[in-house]
Amino acid sequence: MPTVSKKHANKSRLLDIGVTMLTEKGYHGTGIKEILEAARIPKGSFYNYFDSKEDYGVEVIRHYIAPFIEQLDSDLAEHDSDALAALNCYFQRLIDDLQGNQYQGGCLLGNLMGEIGDTSEKCRFALAAAVNDYAGKLAAGLVRAQQQGTLRSDLSARKMADLLVNAWQGALLRMKIEHSIRPLQQCIESLLQGYFRNNV
16 A cells, blocks of 8 residues: 555544544543554654644544534435425434443534633634534525525524524533433424424
8 A cells, every 4th residue: 555545544544533432531541552552553653643632633523524514415415305304313322322332422513612611722622613513514404405495594594503602502401311312302403493494
């Protein structure tokens, strides 16, 4: 394998492992040594890929959010004529996955916001950017649903997206302490199937 390709593959593996380990054990509970051991990459090689653990955290955050945005894009494209159905489908898949994982982990963004959101400036900016990008993608779907007449138009799509993100993060925390998907279901039912709906 060419050196550049091998380096890219190693970096990608380190980021994949970072998503898993930081979600399960937190930023401070995860050491560089165990990350390298899990990736089967020689000790001391970490700084060939990242300048610091903090920079690694920033890239893990970006790596984590990308597939969620891609999946949301895919669902909106698949249900082009019914954006509300696409959003419901997207969140139901997340709920099913979380239930299948026995309510473990939750959302890496939410976990890190609570752990290092006010102590690491670089990670704080990365978290804010990830949340902003995610809310923006949700807002695009909500705009389409408004245009299709299924959602109310007296609220801006961005305000609804921000409310949805905030409520979903809170529901994820309750899911972890209650070991139940009910908080997640209540969030989606109350907003996408309730408060946001066009009842005219």
